[in-house]
Amino acid sequence: xxxxxxxxxxxxxxxxxxxxxxxxxxxSIKSVSGDAAYRSExxxxxxxxxxxxxxxxxxxxxxxxxxxxxxxxxxxxxxxVLGRLGNNPNKKTILVYGHFDVQPANLSDGxxxxxxxxxxxxxxxxxxxxxxxxxxxxxxxxxTLQYHHDNKKELPVNxxxxxxxxxxxxxxxxxxxxERESKPGGWFDGVDCVCISDNYWLNTRTPVxxxxxxxxxxxxxxxxxxxxxxxSGVFGRTVHEPMTDLIKLMSTLVDxxxxxxxxxxxxxITTADVEERKLYEAxxxxxxxVEASAGxxxxxxxxxxxxxxxxxxxxxxxxxxxxxxxYGPGAKTVIPAKVSGKFSIRxxxxxxxxxxxxxxxxxxxSEFAKLGSKNKFELEELHGGKPWxxxxxxxxxxxxxxxxxxxxxxxxDMTREGGSIPxxxxxxxxxGVNVLLxxxxxxxxxxxxxxxxxxxxxxxxxxxxxxxxxxxxxxNVICIFQAHIMPL
Amino acid sequence: xxxxxxxxxxxxxxxxxxxxxxxxxxxSIKSVSGDAAYRSExxxxxxxxxxxxxxxxxxxxxxxxxxxxxxxxxxxxxxxVLGRLGNNPNKKTILVYGHFDVQPANLSDGxxxxxxxxxxxxxxxxxxxxxxxxxxxxxxxxxTLQYHHDNKKELPVNxxxxxxxxxxxxxxxxxxxxERESKPGGWFDGVDCVCISDNYWLNTRTPVxxxxxxxxxxxxxxxxxxxxxxxSGVFGRTVHEPMTDLIKLMSTLVDxxxxxxxxxxxxxITTADVEERKLYEAxxxxxxxVEASAGxxxxxxxxxxxxxxxxxxxxxxxxxxxxxxxYGPGAKTVIPAKVSGKFSIRxxxxxxxxxxxxxxxxxxxSEFAKLGSKNKFELEELHGGKPWxxxxxxxxxxxxxxxxxxxxxxxxDMTREGGSIPxxxxxxxxxGVNVLLxxxxxxxxxxxxxxxxxxxxxxxxxxxxxxxxxxxxxxNVICIFQAHIMPL
Numbered sequence: 001x002x003x004x005x006x007x008x009x010x011x012x013x014x015x016x017x018x019x020x021x022x023x024x025x026x027x028s029i030k031s032v033s034g035d036a037a038y039r040s041e042x043x044x045x046x047x048x049x050x051x052x053x054x055x056x057x058x059x060x061x062x063x064x065x066x067x068x069x070x071x072x073x074x075x076x077x078x079x080x081v082l083g084r085l086g087n088n089p090n091k092k093t094i095l096v097y098g099h100f101d102v103q104p105a106n107l108s109d110g111x112x113x114x115x116x117x118x119x120x121x122x123x124x125x126x127x128x129x130x131x132x133x134x135x136x137x138x139x140x141x142x143x144t145l146q147y148h149h150d151n152k153k154e155l156p157v158n159x160x161x162x163x164x165x166x167x168x169x170x171x172x173x174x175x176x177x178x179e180r181e182s183k184p185g186g187w188f189d190g191v192d193c194v195c196i197s198d199n200y201w202l203n204t205r206t207p208v209x210x211x212x213x214x215x216x217x218x219x220x221x222x223x224x225x226x227x228x229x230x231x232s233g234v235f236g237r238t239v240h241e242p243m244t245d246l247i248k249l250m251s252t253l254v255d256x257x258x259x260x261x262x263x264x265x266x267x268x269i270t271t272a273d274v275e276e277r278k279l280y281e282a283x284x285x286x287x288x289x290v291e292a293s294a295g296x297x298x299x300x301x302x303x304x305x306x307x308x309x310x311x312x313x314x315x316x317x318x319x320x321x322x323x324x325x326x327y328g329p330g331a332k333t334v335i336p337a338k339v340s341g342k343f344s345i346r347x348x349x350x351x352x353x354x355x356x357x358x359x360x361x362x363x364x365x366s367e368f369a370k371l372g373s374k375n376k377f378e379l380e381e382l383h384g385g386k387p388w389x390x391x392x393x394x395x396x397x398x399x400x401x402x403x404x405x406x407x408x409x410x411x412x413d414m415t416r417e418g419g420s421i422p423x424x425x426x427x428x429x430x431x432g433v434n435v436l437l438x439x440x441x442x443x444x445x446x447x448x449x450x451x452x453x454x455x456x457x458x459x460x461x462x463x464x465x466x467x468x469x470x471x472x473x474x475x476n477v478i479c480i481f482q483a484h485i486m487p488l
Numbered sequence: 489x490x491x492x493x494x495x496x497x498x499x500x501x502x503x504x505x506x507x508x509x510x511x512x513x514x515x516s517i518k519s520v521s522g523d524a525a526y527r528s529e530x531x532x533x534x535x536x537x538x539x540x541x542x543x544x545x546x547x548x549x550x551x552x553x554x555x556x557x558x559x560x561x562x563x564x565x566x567x568x569v570l571g572r573l574g575n576n577p578n579k580k581t582i583l584v585y586g587h588f589d590v591q592p593a594n595l596s597d598g599x600x601x602x603x604x605x606x607x608x609x610x611x612x613x614x615x616x617x618x619x620x621x622x623x624x625x626x627x628x629x630x631x632t633l634q635y636h637h638d639n640k641k642e643l644p645v646n647x648x649x650x651x652x653x654x655x656x657x658x659x660x661x662x663x664x665x666x667e668r669e670s671k672p673g674g675w676f677d678g679v680d681c682v683c684i685s686d687n688y689w690l691n692t693r694t695p696v697x698x699x700x701x702x703x704x705x706x707x708x709x710x711x712x713x714x715x716x717x718x719x720s721g722v723f724g725r726t727v728h729e730p731m732t733d734l735i736k737l738m739s740t741l742v743d744x745x746x747x748x749x750x751x752x753x754x755x756x757i758t759t760a761d762v763e764e765r766k767l768y769e770a771x772x773x774x775x776x777x778v779e780a781s782a783g784x785x786x787x788x789x790x791x792x793x794x795x796x797x798x799x800x801x802x803x804x805x806x807x808x809x810x811x812x813x814x815y816g817p818g819a820k821t822v823i824p825a826k827v828s829g830k831f832s833i834r835x836x837x838x839x840x841x842x843x844x845x846x847x848x849x850x851x852x853x854s855e856f857a858k859l860g861s862k863n864k865f866e867l868e869e870l871h872g873g874k875p876w877x878x879x880x881x882x883x884x885x886x887x888x889x890x891x892x893x894x895x896x897x898x899x900x901d902m903t904r905e906g907g908s909i910p911x912x913x914x915x916x917x918x919x920g921v922n923v924l925l926x927x928x929x930x931x932x933x934x935x936x937x938x939x940x941x942x943x944x945x946x947x948x949x950x951x952x953x954x955x956x957x958x959x960x961x962x963x964n965v966i967c968i969f970q971a972h973i974m975p976l
Contacts, residue, residue, distance in 0.1 A: 214721060218819040227783020228937075233702060233907020236804030236834050237746040238778055238795055239786045243807040244744050251739035256732050256859045258725040290726055295715020298727040298862045307726055316724030318823050319731040321814030326830060328811065331706040331870045333832055335806050342814060344821055346724050371744045374786045382819045419721020449716070 004406050004468045011147045012467070016460050019143050020126065022052070023459065024118040026100075026135040027128040033078065033101035033169040036071050042078040042165045045100045049081050049163055052142055056149040058083040058159070061187070065166075065173030077173050078165030082187045085145070086158035092473050093158035095191040095431070097423060098138035098198060099167035102130035103448050110450040125453040132454040133447035137197035137440040138163060140459065144467040157470045160191055167198075167423070175426050182430040193396040194427045194435040195469065197462075201442045202415055206284040207404045207465070209397055210437035212312065212416030213424055215347035215387035217356050220323075221249055221364060222340045225375040230335040240373045242339045243325055249377075250341045252367045254317040258300050258310060260345070264359040265315060268351050272309060280308040283413045293443060312416035316346045342382075346418060353384025388425045389416065394434040399472035407465045438469065492894050492956045499635045500955070504948050507631050508614065510540070511947065512606040514588075514623040515616040521566065521589035521657040524559050530566040530653045533588045537569050537651055540630055544637040546571040546647070549675070553654075553661030565661050566653030570675045573633070574646035580961050581646035583679040583919070585911060586626035586686060587655035590618035591936050598938040613941040620942040621935035625685035625928040626651060628947065632955040645958045648679055655686075655911070663914050670918040681884040682915045682923040683957065685950075689930045690903055694772040695892045695953070697885055698925035700800065700904030701912055703835035703875035705844050708811075709737055709852060710828045713863040718823040730827045731813055733861045738829045740855045742805040746788050746798060748833070750851040753803060756839055760797060768796040771901045781931065800904035804834045830870075834906060841872025876913045877904065882922040887960035894960075895953045926957065 012019075031045035032038035050060045061084075065077035078101065086093075105115035113119040118128035130136075141161065148155050162181075166172050181187040201208045223242040230239070252261055260266045272280075287299050290307055301307050310316065323340040326332045345356060361379055368377045391397070392414055404412040421437070428435045440462035446452045500507075519533035520526035538548045549572075553565040566589065574581075593603035601607040606616035618624075629649065636643050650669075654660050669675040689696045711730040718727070740749055748754045760768075775787050778795055789795050798804065811828040814820045833844060849867055856865045879885070880902055892900040909925070916923045928950035934940045 214724075216721075216821070218821070220819075225782075225784055225786050230782060231907060231936075232804065232806040232808070232832060233704075233834060233905065234799070235778075235782060236702075236806050236906055237788065237798035237802050238804075238906070239782050239784075239788060240744060241746075241806060243809070244742055247735055247738045247807055248744065250735045254732055256728060256736065256861045258729075290723075294713075294718060294723060294727050296713055296727075296862075298713050300725065300727060310725035311722070314725050316720065316726075318720040318724050318729055318821070319735055319813075320720070320820060320822055321731070321824065322810055323815055323817060325807075325815070326809030326811075327813070327815035331708075331830065331832070332808060333704070333706070333806070334808055336809065342819065344720060344819070346721060373744045374784075417721065418724060418726070419719060448719075 004464070004471065007151070008147055008467055009464055011151070012143065012460060012463050015143070019139065019463065020118070020120070020456065020459065023126065023131065023136060023139050026139060027118040027130050028116055030116050031101045031130070031165060032104050033166050035104055036073055036075055039075055039078070042101050046079045046081055046165050049100050049138065053081070053083050053145070053161070056142065056145040058085045058145065058161070063177060065177065068172050080165070080174070080177055081161070081163040082181070083159070083161035084187065086155050088158055091156065091158050092192045093160060093190050094470060094473060095160040095162065095188055095194045095427070096141050097162050097194065097196045097427065098141070099134045099164050100138060101165040101168050102133070102135070103168050105129040105450070112451055120456065124456040126456055126459065127451055127453045129452055132441035132445035132452055134167070134198045136454040136459050137462070140197065140440055140463045140466045143463040144470070147467060155470070157473050160188060162188070171423060174423060178426050178430045188431060191431055191433060193433050193473070194431065195396070195438055196421065196424060196435065197438050197440050197466070198421060199417055199437050199439045200445055200447070201439055202283060202285050202413055203289050204442045204444055206410065207408050207412045208415050208439055209392070209400050209404070209412045210415050210417055210439065211392045211397065212389035213387060213420050214315070214418055215351065215353065215385045216344055216420050217347060217353045217360070217384040218342070218344040218382040219360060220340045220342055220380040220382055221246060222338065222378045222380060223375050224338045226335070226337045229337045232333040232335050235335055240375050241335050242375050243336055245368070245371055245373045245375050245377070246322065246339050246341050248371055249364055249367055250319055250343065252363070253319065253343060258316060260315060260317045262359055262363040265345065265356060269314060269348060272313065277305050279414070280305045280312070283308060283415065311418040313348055315348055315351060316418070317343060319343045347387045349387050349389055352386050353381070357381055385420050385422050386425055388428060390428070390434055396434040396436045396473070400436055400438050400469050403465055403468035403472050406468055407461055438465070492952070492959065495639070496635055496955055497952055499639070500631065500948060500951050503631070507627065507947065507951065508606070508608070508944065511614065511619065511624060511627050514627060515606040515618050516604055518604050519589045519618070519653060520592050521654050523592055524561055524563055527563055527566070530589050534567045534569055534653050537588050537626065541569070541571050541633070541649070544630065544633040546573045546633065546649070551665060553665065556660050568653070568662065568665055569649070569651040570669065571647070571649035572675065574643050576646055579644065579646050580680045581648060581678050582958060582961060583648040583650065583676055583682045583915070584629050585650050585682065585684045585915065586629070587622045587652050588626060589653040589656050590621070590623070591656050593617040593938070600939055608944070612944040614944055614947065615939055615941045617940055620929035620933035620940055622655070622686045624942040624947050625950070628685065628928055628951045628954045631951040632958070635955060643958070645961050648676060650676070659911060662911060666914050666918045676919060679919055679921060681921050681961070682919065683884070683926055684909065684912060684923065685926050685928050685954070686909060687905055687925050687927045688933055688935070689927055690771060690773050690901055691777050692930045692932055694898065695896050695900045696903050696927055697880070697888050697892070697900045698903050698905055698927065699880045699885065700877035701875060701908050702803070702906055703839065703841065703873045704832055704908050705835060705841040705848070705872040706830070706832040706870040707848060708828045708830055708868040708870055709734060710826065710866045710868060711863050712826045714823070714825045717825045720821040720823050723823055728861045728863050729823050730863050731824055733856070733859055733863050733865070734810065734827045734829050736859055737852055737855055738807055738831065740851070741807065741831060746804060748803060748805045750847055752847040753833065753844060757802060757836060760801065765793050767902070768793045768800070771796060771903065799906040801836055803836055803839060804906070805831060807831045835875045837875050837877050840874050841869065845869055873908050873910050874913055876916060878916070878922055884922040884924045884961070888924055888926050888957050890960050891953055891956035894956050895949055926953070
């Protein structure tokens with residue numbers, strides 16, 4: 001008995017063209033959540049997704065998330081799609097999350113083809129907005145369910161899904177929905193694990209399971225001086241200039257090698273021992289990979305372990321820009337009256353926005369006091385999110401690891417991501433269960449860029465992976481309940 | 489015999505309302521040179537000015553300055569207006585410069601009244617775009633000429649004028665015109681001195697003659713790293729970030745007290761001795777004045793001499809902003825791929841853009857090398873202009889000083905401006921004669937701001953001052969030629 005019956009694999013291969021056609025249809029709906037002009041398309045996409053999942057037997061509820069204000073207009077939020085299939089107490093209940101909205105895209109941004117027409121390239125890439133982020137993965141689940149529906153096969157798990165249409169625009173309304181539905185009697189009541197497919201492989205070769213995300217604290221350093229912008233001819237060397245103060249302050253935050261200079265921040269993190277370094281050594285990743293994706297030879301180290309740990313297990317501080325200063329082309333001789341330096345710190349455990357804030361505050365206040373400027377200074381925290389790391393030995397990960405091995409014939413890289421996927425923590429905290437990040441696409445998919453793509457093989461093998469993953473979850477259930485007496 | 493006949497003073501007082509009405513007419517023409525939509529209004533203004541000066545007997549030539557590109561359109565440059573009245577070899581020939589174009593202005597910018605309707609306030613302020621910069625002063629000359637014309641009085645000097653319609657937009661085409669007309673046989677051939685009325689008193693109380701301007705060198709520090717903007721989650725602490733390098737570099741340029749940290753730049757300037765400090769001590773200016781105009785208590789010193797010298801006789805370095813970084817509101821977690829820091833140095837003699845550039849270049853190159861970043865770095869000089877200081881004992885200044893005393897009953901403050909008026913240097917170099925800056929308006933006129941105004945008293949007394957100034961020039965001629973035998 002195999003966890004991945006040939007019948008399922010053949011079904012996916014035989015229906016590949018139909019699956020891609022369905023992905024084309026999804027891509028053709030311009031569900032850009034960040035542009036009010038496309039809001040009706042996001043609604044259309046919510047309906048389309050609902051129809052598709054209903055057609056394979058899933059009970060669907062479209063949830064009104066209320067209104068929000070965007071670009072000065074009050075807009076209805078796209079309806080979230082909740083799905084349910086199976087309620088067998090002897091099966092594990094898996095909750096799948098995805099989103100059906102996309103980033104903005106215009107041909108004039110530099111796309112080689114119409115971003116809303118899925119275009120198959122000779123090299124197997126399926127180019128189109130949302131192909132990889134996140135319509136492909138959502139449709140991967142649909143493909144899997146279709147196998148069970150069309151062949152009247154019982155699903156090996158109880159299936160729950162939560163698809164939203166605001167992920168690219170701050171997931172407005174989602175936290176409340178997840179908290180509400182996680183309560184007893186809610187849609188997510190009884191969920192045993194969560195699987196999110198909304199991230200990427202490290203490279204273009206090796207599948208990945210992701211068990212950690214960095215958190216974020218975003219800060220704004222405000223320096224206020226004159227009542228209005230001044231002319232540098234009239235006031236230069238006459239008054240304290242806010243930009244001079246701000247640049248001094250910003251220069252004390254991080255060094256050019258990425259070391260955070262705010263006392264206590266880097267110090268919260270333990271040094272990796274030899275064993276932990278081996279985990280990073282084992283990943284299929286090279287300095288060439290990072291430099292290829294950055295497009296320049298600018299890696300901070302020639303040691304891949306250092307570079308990977310910098311991204312995955314160390315905090316980072318980036319200076320993003322300055323609000324209020326001159327930013328246009330050309331030469332303007334202004335002394336800006338009020339400037340706000342933006343920077344953020346990516347956090348790793350045990351850091352939280354709460355325990356890092358006092359360190360940042362103490363540092364910038366002390367540095368500003370040293371300057372002796374007569375301008376006014378204030379630190380603002382714009383928003384924050386905790387980091388997340390989970391247990392890779394949990395059966396949720398074991399199932400995915402075994403499934404990956406079965407489909408791709410290689411062990412997945414176990415990675416932590418440098419970025420944040422806030423919904424991960426929302427589910428982990430609301431449900432108190434293990435969350436697995438199981439990416440479908442490759443590291444070069446260009447999720448938020450022009451010419452976003454999903455490789456055909458990733459869509460098709462990725463579908464097989466999802467189907468196999470839930471099957472292994474079934475085995476895990478059996479293993480757990482039957483004390484490993486069934487042969488795998 | 490008086491240099492300021494009562495008849496002239498009475499004429500100005502008696503015609504004040506008519507003069508203001510004429511200023512209203514000038515203000516109502518929306519001659520915004522920086523906005524292509526208003527270009528026809530600048531042309532209209534060139535015609536209007538020509539008509540007005542012709543009506544008081546001035547021979548006028550409107551000069552086509554060719555075309556230029558603005559906002560992607562090819563546009564005809566507004567015609568400059570050259571005027572000529574009198575050719576008596578026994579008289580001095582004075583060349584007057586002014587401009588009839590204005591800065592943009594919209595009611596929605598925060599104007600209390602329509603910017604193109606000159607509005608007399610109960611406190612005597614005439615509010616309107618261009619009232620002070622520079623239609624008021626140009627019309628001051630017209631008022632003076634009208635006295636001579638209407639009363640058939642011979643003008644005490646030979647009059648030449650040069651009015652342009654592109655001053656607020658880089659004075660395109662003017663340098664070539666001035667150079668061409670300064671040659672033998674040109675419109676400006678034989679000019680003995682220049683008078684420009686396009687700056688302001690130091691405060692609201694005391695008239696000013698200006699004998700110096702700072703020059704300018706504007707620089708751009710370009711740091712290039714990745715091929716495109718990166719996500720700080722994915723790349724934070726993985727690659728050298730251009731913003732980190734740029735902020736470090738910018739922090740080495742100037743300290744919070746205005747001292748320039750680029751070795752050799754401040755050192756080019758001699759220290760003021762006791763005698764020179766007295767010149768600044770004598771000016772009607774206080775720390776309160778600078779802080780009132782800045783709108784905050786942020787003066788670099790409590791010593792007014794230090795503050796005035798910082799503005800007038802010392803170079804200054806201002807950090808203007810960063811191109812390419814995140815500048816909007818909100819929180820964007822971007823690692824900008826290419827950032828350009830903008831800063832400029834205001835220059836004083838003996839500094840020139842040419843002798844300061846190597847110092848700046850050596851400094852930033854050495855500081856960038858110290859960083860050890862793998863990003864690419866480049867210094868660009870965007871534009872530059874020399875400083876200008878002239879001889880305040882020249883008869884051109886003596887005449888203006890005597891005229892000021894006669895009209896305002898007080899000695900003018902002799903000042904150097906912190907900013908630049910490039911046309912000053914153009915005339916000084918092309919003609920090789922003394923240039924006097926003789927402001928009509930006050931320090932709080934808000935030339936480029938909302939609610940620009942000219943005080944009625946400054947317009948009327950300023951007209952008297954211009955008329956008296958040329959009269960004193962006549963006396964100077966007589967003095968020079970007749971060895972002081974005529975009683976003043």
